[in-house]
Structure formats: C-alpha cells, structure tokens
Amino acid sequence: MADLSGVVSVRKPITHVIFDMDGLLLDTEKFYTEVQELILARYNKTFDWTLKAKMMGKKAIESARIFVEETGISNSLSAEQFLTEREDMLQSLFPTSELMPGASRLVKHLHAKGVPIAVATGSHRRHFELKTQRHREIFSLMHHIVLGDDPEVKQGKPSPDGFLAAAKRFEGGPVDPCNVLVFEDAPSGVLAAKNAGMSAVMVPDPRLDKSFHDAADQVLNSLLDFNPSEWALPPFEDNAS
Ligand SMILES: O=P(O)(O)OC[C@@H](O)CO
Numbered sequence: 001m002a003d004l005s006g007v008v009s010v011r012k013p014i015t016h017v018i019f020d021m022d023g024l025l026l027d028t029e030k031f032y033t034e035v036q037e038l039i040l041a042r043y044n045k046t047f048d049w050t051l052k053a054k055m056m057g058k059k060a061i062e063s064a065r066i067f068v069e070e071t072g073i074s075n076s077l078s079a080e081q082f083l084t085e086r087e088d089m090l091q092s093l094f095p096t097s098e099l100m101p102g103a104s105r106l107v108k109h110l111h112a113k114g115v116p117i118a119v120a121t122g123s124h125r126r127h128f129e130l131k132t133q134r135h136r137e138i139f140s141l142m143h144h145i146v147l148g149d150d151p152e153v154k155q156g157k158p159s160p161d162g163f164l165a166a167a168k169r170f171e172g173g174p175v176d177p178c179n180v181l182v183f184e185d186a187p188s189g190v191l192a193a194k195n196a197g198m199s200a201v202m203v204p205d206p207r208l209d210k211s212f213h214d215a216a217d218q219v220l221n222s223l224l225d226f227n228p229s230e231w232a233l234p235p236f237e238d239n240a241s
C-alpha cells in the first residue's frame with residue numbers, strides 16, 4: 001500500500017489479537033451516554049460528543065472526574081457522587097447489552113483458526129459481569145480478560161497498562177507488541193494501543209470527530225468490514241455474519 005507521497009507502509013504480521021469491550025464488542029457506550037445526558041439535564045446542560053470522546057474507554061473514576069470538571073458541576077456533584085448516582089441506572093441497563101455487528105463472527109473466526117485472543121477493558125469486574133451475562137459463550141473464547149480494576153492496570157487508557165498486561169498473559173508471553181493487533185472504539189483506547197507499541201484498528205461511533213481517526217492504523221465503519229488477510233491473519237471462508 002502506498003500513500004500520496006509514494007511511501008509504502010507495510011503492516012506488521014499479526015500473531016495475537018486484543019479486543020476492547022465497551023463500544024467495540026458490546027453496544028454498551030450508549031448506556032453511559034443515556035445516563036450522563038439525564039444527569040446533566042438536571043443542571044440544564046447538554047452532553048455532547050466532545051465530552052464523550054474524553055470520557056470513553058477510561059476507568060470509571062477517571063471519566064467521572066472529567067465529567068464533573070468539564071461540565072463545571074464539580075461544586076454541586078463530586079466525581080464519587082456522580083458514580084453513585086449513575087450506578088442504579090447502569091445496573092439495570094447493563095444486563096440488556098447486545099453484541100456489536102460482526103463481533104461474534106470475528107471472535108469465533110479467530111478462535112477457530114487458533115489465533116490467540118484476549119480482552120482489555122477499562123470496565124471493572126462488577127460491571128463486566130453484568131454486561132457479559134448474556135454473552136458468556138463469546139467471552140469464554142478469550143484466552144484471558146484484563147479488567148480495569150486489575151492490580152497491574154495502574155492507570156486507565158491512554159496508558160498502555162491494560163494492553164501490556166494482556167500481551168504478557170498469552171501462552172508463552174510476553175508477546176512482542178509489534179505482533180499484536182488491538183481493536184478499539186475510543187480515542188483513549190487507540191492511543192493506549194499505540195503507547196503499547198501495538199497496531200490499532202479503530203471502529204469509531206460515526207458521531208465521534210474524524211480528527212480522532214488519525215492515530216489509528218486502520219479505521220472501519222464496522223467489525224463486519226474487517227479483512228483478516230490485510231493483517232496476515234487467516235481469511236474468512238464465507239460471507240456470513
Ligand atoms: O475499555 P472499554 O471496554 O471501552 O471500557 C471503558 C468503559 O468502562 C466505558 O467507556
């Protein structure tokens with residue numbers, strides 16, 4: 001592949017894959033958006049995608065601080081109070097989580113072909129259990145899952161902690177980051193993958209500003225558009241989703 005200046009960019013051969021969870025495998029980002037819109041409405045403020053872009057992918061307390069500070073409500077609502085307030089609403093929404101289009105097909109395909117796969121999410125254990133309760137089969141195909149409250153994940157994305165911990169835990173690990181492909185939906189997640197020295201395929205929400213695409217190695221509208229052959233991964237044998 002050559003860019004406009006004629007520079008040939010060669011993709012690294014990928015041996016291991018790490019998936020983000022919220023907004024990438026699971027359609028859960030919409031729950032956070034909904035709840036945050038409701039909370040802000042009480043302060044006569046609106047939630048927008050500039051703020052969403054800063055919060056998504058981060059650990060709960062990190063994104064809570066951003067929320068109360070950026071919206072200027074921190075004098076009335078602390079980050080901790082915000083987390084407590086949104087908890088009841090989130091707890092009833094998470095068990096209804098759906099898979100994103102193409103997630104099941106891609107995870108099952110890579111697993112069937114023997115490509116080691118893992119998850120690295122900013123989500124903590126309790127939320128992870130609620131979100132995945134209807135999707136145990138897909139998540140059971142992961143070699144391992146690194147959660148946001150894992151002791152090795154000192155800082156959330158864009159720190160590389162979660163992805164580096166995930167690369168270490170593969171059989172025979174640590175895997176060289178240049179052989180790892182990360183799938184992410186969030187700007188902070190793409191940066192975390194790049195900070196870890198990995199390649200990143202971004203599958204962003206269409207409402208996210210396009211400037212956030214620049215850090216990714218590839219940007220797709222959907223996981224259904226992923227072509228494994230472009231990354232030296234085994235090709236799909238059919239076109240079924
Ligand atoms: O890292 P992911 O799986 O996107 O999780 C972050 C999440 O807790 C909300 O944005």
Ligand SMILES: [Mg+2]
Pocket residue numbers: 020021022023024056057184185186189
């Ligand atoms: Mg995500």
